[in-house]
Each structure stands twice: as C-alpha cells, then as structure tokens.
Amino acid sequence: MNKQDTLPKLKDFxxxxxxxxxPALIRLFEAMELVKLPSKHSITQPGExxxxxxxxxxxxxxxxxxxxxxxxxxxxxxKEDWWxxxxxxxxxxxxxxxxxxTLEETYMLTISYERKEQLYAExxxxxxxxxLMIQRxxxxxxxxxxxxxxxxxxxxxxxxxxxxxxxPQRVPQHYIASYLGISPEFLSKIRSKKAKLRS
Amino acid sequence: MNKQDTLPKLKDFxxxxxxxxxPALIRLFEAMELVKLPSKHSITQPGExxxxxxxxxxxxxxxxxxxxxxxxxxxxxxKEDWWxxxxxxxxxxxxxxxxxxTLEETYMLTISYERKEQLYAExxxxxxxxxLMIQRxxxxxxxxxxxxxxxxxxxxxxxxxxxxxxxPQRVPQHYIASYLGISPEFLSKIRSKKAKLRS
DNA sequence: GAACAACATTAAACTACTTCAATAAATCAA
DNA sequence: TTGATTTATTGAAGTAGTTTAATGTTGTTC
Numbered sequence: 040m041n042k043q044d045t046l047p048k049l050k051d052f053x054x055x056x057x058x059x060x061x062p063a064l065i066r067l068f069e070a071m072e073l074v075k076l077p078s079k080h081s082i083t084q085p086g087e088x089x090x091x092x093x094x095x096x097x098x099x100x101x102x103x104x105x106x107x108x109x110x111x112x113x114x115x116x117x118k119e120d121w122w123x124x125x126x127x128x129x130x131x132x133x134x135x136x137x138x139x140x141t142l143e144e145t146y147m148l149t150i151s152y153e154r155k156e157q158l159y160a161e162x163x164x165x166x167x168x169x170x171l172m173i174q175r176x177x178x179x180x181x182x183x184x185x186x187x188x189x190x191x192x193x194x195x196x197x198x199x200x201x202x203x204x205x206x207p208q209r210v211p212q213h214y215i216a217s218y219l220g221i222s223p224e225f226l227s228k229i230r231s232k233k234a235k236l237r238s
Numbered sequence: 239m240n241k242q243d244t245l246p247k248l249k250d251f252x253x254x255x256x257x258x259x260x261p262a263l264i265r266l267f268e269a270m271e272l273v274k275l276p277s278k279h280s281i282t283q284p285g286e287x288x289x290x291x292x293x294x295x296x297x298x299x300x301x302x303x304x305x306x307x308x309x310x311x312x313x314x315x316x317k318e319d320w321w322x323x324x325x326x327x328x329x330x331x332x333x334x335x336x337x338x339x340t341l342e343e344t345y346m347l348t349i350s351y352e353r354k355e356q357l358y359a360e361x362x363x364x365x366x367x368x369x370l371m372i373q374r375x376x377x378x379x380x381x382x383x384x385x386x387x388x389x390x391x392x393x394x395x396x397x398x399x400x401x402x403x404x405x406p407q408r409v410p411q412h413y414i415a416s417y418l419g420i421s422p423e424f425l426s427k428i429r430s431k432k433a434k435l436r437s
Numbered sequence: 438g439a440a441c442a443a444c445a446t447t448a449a450a451c452t453a454c455t456t457c458a459a460t461a462a463a464t465c466a467a
Numbered sequence: 468t469t470g471a472t473t474t475a476t477t478g479a480a481g482t483a484g485t486t487t488a489a490t491g492t493t494g495t496t497c
Contacts, residue, residue, distance in 0.1 A: 106388040114384065127377040130370075159366070166365035167358070171329075173372050178326040180379045185313065187386050188419040189305040192484070211444065220387040225484055227446055391454075410474065421455055426476055438497105445492070455482070463474070 040146050042073040045096055049148060052094065052120055057171045063164050070158055071148040082139040083125055089135045091149040092124035098145025099209055103217065104137050113218040116142075116206055123147075126173065142210050192221045196229055239345050241272040244295055248347060251293065251319055256370045262363050269357055270347040281338040282324055288334045290348040291323035297344025298408055302416070303336050312417040315405055322346075325372070341409050391420045395428055 046068055053059050059067075074093070076082070082100065083089040100123050102115040114137065117123035128135035132152060158165040186195055196219055200207065207215060213223035221229075245267055252258050273292070275281070281299065282288040298317040301324070302310050313336065316322035327334035331351060357364045385394055395418055399406065406414060412422035420428075 104384065106384075108388075110388065112384065112388045114380070114387075126373060127380065130373050163362045163365065166362065166369055170365055170369040170372065173369065173376060174325060174329050177372060177376055177379065180376065180383060181313070181326065184379060184383050184386065185303065185305075185311065187383065188313075189307075189309065189311045213444070221483095222485055223445075224447085224486080228484090231446075412474070420453095422475075423456080423477085424454055427454090430476075441494100441496085443492100443494075446490080448487105448489090450486085452485070453483085456480085458479095459477085461474100461476075463472105465470105465472075467469090467471105 040073065040075065040096070045073060045146075045148060048096055048120070049094060056175065057168055059164070059168055063162060063168065066158065066162060067150075067165070067168075068148070070154040071150045074147055074149050076141045076145050076147070078141055078143050078145075080141045080145075082123070082141070083128065083135050084138055085136055086134050087128075088132055089125040089128035089137075089139070091151055092122060092129055092155070093147040093149040094122050095119055096146040096148060098141060098143045098147070099206070100139060100141045100145055101210070101214060102137050102139045103214075111214075111217055112220075113214050116203070116210065116214075116218065118203075118206065118209075122172070122176075126176070142214075187220055192219055192225065193229055195219050196226065239272065239274070239295070244272060244345075244347060247295055247319070248293060255374065256367055258363070258367055262361060262367065265357065265361060266349075266364070266367075267347075269353040270349045273346055273348050275340045275344045275346070277340055277342050277344075279340045279344075281322070281340070282327065282334050283337055284335055285333050287331055288324040288327035288336075288338070290350055291321060291328055291354070292346040292348040293321050294318055295345040295347060297340060297342045297346070298405070299338060299340045299344055300409070300413060301336050301338045302413075310413075310416055311419075312413050315402070315409065315413075315417065317402075317405065317408075321371070321375075325375070341413075386419055391418055391424065392428055394418050395425065 046064075049068055049071075050064055053064060071094070073096075076098075082091070082093070085104070095117055097119055099116060099118040101113050101117070102123065102125070103111050103113045106112055115123070123139060125135045125137045125139065127133070128137070129152060155165075155169075159169075186198065190198070196215075199215065199219065212226060216223040216226040219226065245263075248267055248270075249263055252263060270293070272295075275297075281290070281292070284303070294316055296318055298315060299322050300312050300316070301314040301322065302312045305311055314322070322338060324334045324336045324338065326332070327336070328351060354364075354368075358368075385397065389397070395414075398414065398418065411425060415422040415425040418425065
C-alpha cells in the first residue's frame, strides 16, 4: 500500500462525517503517517502513554482493559473507516489504562500528539474539526452505555450483528462476549438458541 | 441569587479543570444566563431539540431515557459544579432522545446554541476550550461504561457512594438504582446487607 | 502435517439479579 | 390532619447470566 493512494479514503471519511475544506484535509493527511502492523501487535499498553491516534484503512483492532478480577474487557473494536486511540491518555499525555492491539494485519494512517498539537497551533480550524470528531465519539459511547444499562445480552448481541455483520468472522468470539459484557459460554448459548429458532 | 455573584464559581470550575484566560471567561460568562428552575421542571424532553447547556450552581438534575420496556434509565446526575445537557441533540440541533429534569430547585448558568456558536465564531479559543471540556466528559463516560461492563452492582453502588456521598440524601433511591442498572428492590437489598455487615 | 495452543460448545450446579406481591414508611396536597 | 400518592423494604419464586469442567474444533507453528 502506497500512502498517496490512501488519501481518497480519508477524504471520504470526512465528507461523510465532518466536511472540511480541501486544504485542511491535505494538511491533516500530510501530518499523518501510513503504518502497517502485523496481527496481534500492540499499539498501546497500560502504563505507556498513547502516542498516536489512527484512522484504520484496512484491518481491525480492539481496545480492552484488564479488570480487578483479571478478566479482559473489550471496550471497542475499530475496523476500516474507524478511528482508534486512547482519548484520555493521548490528550492528557498520561499513562494509559488500556491495551490497544491489532487483530489482523492492519494498515492505518496515524497522527502523533506533537503533530496534532502543531495542527491546532497552525490551523485553528482543527480545533473545530476534532471537537466535532469527539462529539461523534461521545454519541457513540452514550449509545453503548445505554445499551449495556438497559438491554438483555440477547438483544445487545443482535444489535452487534446488525451493526457489525462482518466482525464475528474476523475476531475470536470471546472478545465479542467481553464487548457485550457477558461470559464466552453464555454467548455460545445465545448463539445456539438463535440457531435452533431459525431451523 | 444575583448573576454577578456567580462568576467566581464559574471561574473556579475552569481554574480547576480547563484554565482559560480571564477575557475568555468573561465572554463566556456574559453569554450565559442565570436561570432558576423549580424542582421537577423539565429542561429537555424526547422529540424536542435541547436548546441549552448548563453549569449548575446549586441544585441537582438528572438525565434519563425511557427504554423499550418502558423503564426509566438514568444516564447521569448533575449537581453543583457539573454541566448538563444532551450533547448529541445540542450539537447537531436534532430532536433529543433524553429527558433532563431538575430534582431540586436549581440555579444554573445556561448557554444557548446560538450564543455558543457566536462564541466559536468570534473567539476561536472556545473551540479549544469546549474540545477539552468534551474530552473530560468522554473520559467520564468511559469510566462509567467500564464499570457497568465489568463490576458487580454491589461494587458500583459502593463506588457511587464514595464519589457522590450527598446524592443519596437528595434523590429518590430508585433513580440511583436505574443509574446503576439494577432494580429498586435489588438496591434495597444491597443496602440492607451492607447495613447488617456494619452492625 | 504433527503437535500444541487457542477457541468454541455443552451441561450441570450455582449466584446475581428480577419480578411480583404485600406492607410499611415518607411525602404531598388540600 | 387526613387521605392519596410516591417511595422503600421484605420475601418468595423465577430467570439471566456465571462458573467449572469436560469434549470437540480450529488455527498456528515449526
């Protein structure tokens, strides 16, 4: 993959979400770096400061943490056309509490903290752009909270399938279980019940 | 309450969270309106566009929605020194899905969508300020998600008490139950178990 | 392509939480 | 002050989800 060829994808993301003037797009693109990571490669680990935010071109990654009982809890999957990063660690440049790792060979456009701060300083329009970006993320997180607070595991799984139909074929099922907030065994049961109903 | 007297509180909030130059503070303050609402007064309702964001000076409010089963689910309590509003509805000026209502007589400094847009237009520094604000909110939401995904009701309640020791005396208990994602009866049981242990 | 590790399924026993129903206590309205 | 309404508690029965353990399946590596 060649960096220049990836510009249309980034442009397309912004056109669909946060339209921005061509020059701003170009500046952002120039500040970003094309990175290829093999599968199961860590982007951030607890204790480290999250140094980049990334737009995923191809591949898939997940954000998770390890709770007090020692279980992995998946907070987020990011695939093509999504951004990934630890907002808290990145923006405050404080040690992260999260793991972020690829689950497939992944191509992404990354931006470092320094480069981003430079963009803010040189082109104030980026304050607005990234403010709108994080408002989008906020709405997303809110939905997720609401769903975990008030829906059954069954329904959350169905919703997950509707929204991310390709993800189950791409990541181990127990990661999905932890995303839904249930045990892998119980997800397995939900699936077999669903399969029976269909037949 | 007199508007001029409320400036120090707003200043104090920003000093502790997002230091900003005095002139910016003054401009924001001038764009805000002191509002007094009686208890049980609605700020936003589903279907309406959320017209304001507010910094609470005194009193308490909650954000909730009604799920498909018809149950109220409390997303957030906001008391003194907190902001409240429906970020999604306010920023996109789309109909809200949420209820926001006061639970006590509440004094707050409100800002309208138009006034906020005006601030962005006239003083670009506000893009940054409100970007940092929402990053703060993001971190908060993330914690809440993580807690609901991975902790027992017992622990979530304990955490709630530690963090908001005065809230239980100020709002009906079943709102707290719905904030924790459990039934009122079960919260009652958690409490009585706790009380027994202490004796 | 054998060997090992990681993952998924199933079932039985268990626990955290819900639902329902009855009662008590607190709050509010007149 | 009274009755009416809202809120909190308790207990019994039920359900959603967990845990443990065994078995089978798929993937990865050398």
